[in-house]
Amino acid sequence: MTEQPLAPEQLRFLVAAAGAAPSLHNSQPWRFRPMPDSLGMYVYADLDRAVPITDPDGRALHVSVGAALFNLRVAGLRLGRDPEVRLLPDGAEPHLVATVRLARPSPTPLPFGRDLFKAIGQRHSSRQPFVNRDVPEVVSGELIAAALDEGAVLSLLEEAGVRRVLALTHDAERRTGTDLARVAETRTWLRLEKPAADGIPAAALGPQDHDAHVPMRSFTGRTPSTTASQRFEALPQLATLTTHGDRTSDWLRAGQAMERVWLLATAHGVRISVLHQAVEWPDTRWGLRDPDEGPGHVQLVLRLGYGPPGPATPRRPVDEILDLTGHTSTAG
Template sequence: MTESPLTLTELRLLATAAGAAPSVHNSQPWRLRPTTNLHGMLVYSTPERAVPVADPDGRAMLISVGAALFNLRTAAHHLGRQATVRLSPDPPQPDLAAIIDLSEPLPDGGGNIPDLYAAIAHRHSSRQPFANRDVPEAVIGELIEAADDEGTTLEVLEEDGARRVLALTTEAEQRIAEDVARQAETRSWLRPEEPATDGIPLEALGPLDLDARVPMRGFTGHPPRPAVSAERFEALPQVAVIKTHGDHPNDWLRTGQAMERVWLLATTHGVRANILHQAVEWQETRWRLRDPAEGPGHVQLVMRLGFGPPGHPTPRRPVEEILDLSGHQLDQRSA
């Protein structure tokens, strides 16, 4: 049975969920538009909100859009609708990332994703120190399966692999510190005074590692201005990477969906995460992230996992900015 057209209330719920997704520098590079028949949603990237110095090919932008896409799927599940996704459906429209058909009800059993809607509001990047204890193997198994269900591979690294990836991240962070253009771009996304609708408030930055074992990004410069506190982090961070066989726009969109699915599932278990993005911003260090013993594959992002504070919320763009309703006649009273 076909579902009724989406109401304004449902469209706003879907857009709010999508808009809560993580994105590089909290740039929120997405735009949504209902399909003509109001049975689905068009998901667009917005290159004008990109970070072109750190992300010249738009890979991180599409990973961010993929995360918003997964949140939209999760919200559709909450509404009892089955989300059928078609990625990059129209090459003549390069900014159109996906079309989501929401015309069918959820099948018996709940469809192909778990109910993670409640976790969307509680998922935040935590740049705080984590406890010196590992995520349980049972939870790791669930996270690996979640990434696999999105067509990617999540690998939680053993000690040698974690130290190698952390060393490459440190190397990349040092290169970023010496790059005036990258420093300027990063600082342009800082929001020292609230209110704001995007970017990173100072409260969300977190401290630097007193022992320099965890290479947290220096958002406020090198040396940091304003000054950032330093604290002791976990002795050996639990590091994971998400990998894909290919390295094309659809792979980046799948990576974003996998990242958010893993992150929301981790949130339900009380596991915190943040993205160590520095090493994937340089072609050389990104290539060296891969483990030659594992065969071919492309590392798309690095995640740090653990137990600790939830992280500070970051500002969000209002629904009216990301949901384009032009050309649609909707009953405003249903909002």
């Protein structure tokens, strides 16, 4: 059985969900275009929204697009369609990072074990202190299995690993704060005074750790944050997300794994924030590896716990990221 072509409102539904994904500095570096037969979507990386000094090879950009791709898959399932994904389908068109075919009905209503669609709107980065409560092993096991299904390894760190990663993150945060070019680039994404459709609003900055246990990113560089410091957890619960390779396809898989883990965590009431600083410097990123786990490339460091939800961050309008130029739906 072949599904009917996607109607314009369904295309917008898919892209609205995709556009709710997390991205470095909330840059939202993605674009979408329906297939000519309206039975799928082309997913593009928008290099005009890159963060080139902090992310010179585009790794974080493609992780972000991978997260949007996963949201699109979840939204396709909500429409009752089975998403068939091809990564990097056309070498002659490097900005085209994936196609998502939505021509067949979904064989199962809950391919991820539960309905993750509601979590898309609830998922926010929480840069607030967490309470002293570990994520239960049964939930951790689900998160690890979810990442593995997407081709990545989620490793929840023991105390020695947490302290090693925190030290590397502290070092990276210090270096970033003294790099004038990086600080200037980050400040171009701050939206502190008036509403915008992208970037980092004042409400999302979050406090710094009063006791300096958790190195939260200072988006304003050396300038003191407008938010007073608070006491964070003494030993945060951290996890690394690792892929075997370190190519564009691996970055896209890491983004899908990150978002699947994040949505599942959200459904369980677990908050997440990303400690991204150490993956932005080659030497500290290399130091994030656990030699006992064999070869691999750490793509992200996640902080997990229980606490207040983070604030919603602004989103670009669907009409800015969905290209319907020359598209005529044949649905009806």
